Amino acid sequence: MTDLPVHHLPLFVTAGLLLNLTPGPDMLYVAGTSAARGTRAGMAAALGIGAGCVVHIVLATVGLSAVLATSALAFTVVKWLGAAYLLWAGFGLLFKRRGPAVGTEPARAVEAGPLRRVFVQGALINMLNPKVALFFLAFLPQFIDAGQPGQAWAFVVLGLVFDIGGTLVNVAVALFAGAMRARFAGRPGAGRLGRWLERAVGGLFIGLGVKLALSAQR
Secondary structure (H helix, E strand, O other): OOOOOEOOHHHHHHHHHHHHHOOOHHHHHHHHHHHHHOHHHHHHHHHHHHHHHHHHHHHHHHOHHHHHHHOHHHHHHHHHHHHHHHHHHHHHHHOOOOOOOOOOOOHHHHHOOOHHHHHHHHHHHHHOOHHHHHHHHHHHHHHEOOOOOOHHHHHHHHHHHHHHHHHHHHHHHHHHHHHHHHHHOOOOOHHHHHHHHHHHHHHHHHHHHHHHHHOOOO
């Protein structure tokens, strides 16, 4: 990395770790998914969010994310798409047809659940949030030397370092929430608690959708 125009790398790693450890919508989504659906679902959500960040890094590198920062129309379109998806997913969980109680299904049935759908859901939630694109555009350039060759690669490398750190933190959150779920599974009322946890995830989606819809371009 010495050939890249990057400065204050230890500070970047430290700041990125602190930012990733700060509870936010992504962490709450992973924790809620893992608690409601199991550890593997939570890890799929964490990896999906990480994949969404990779898309933002690529778009920012080629300059497309700059459009979101300068075009009110582009920002609004992406914002409303993201908000609509979050609301659709949230209401879908809230009014999901009652099946086997979450937390009482056989372990094999839980593990065979729609992990791909959870992964895609996490990726879309991140990809359709224009605030993530604006964050990368504002944060990463502070650690890249202006006017030096290789700035695009420096942006990619720093973005991936940040993304990997965030994914590891979210995977740890998924493991912890999944362990708590497994600990209480089988106890009286666990099925009812599981259903309420799934509804809580739906409520979280709706809250995030409303928050995104009300957000403004800065």
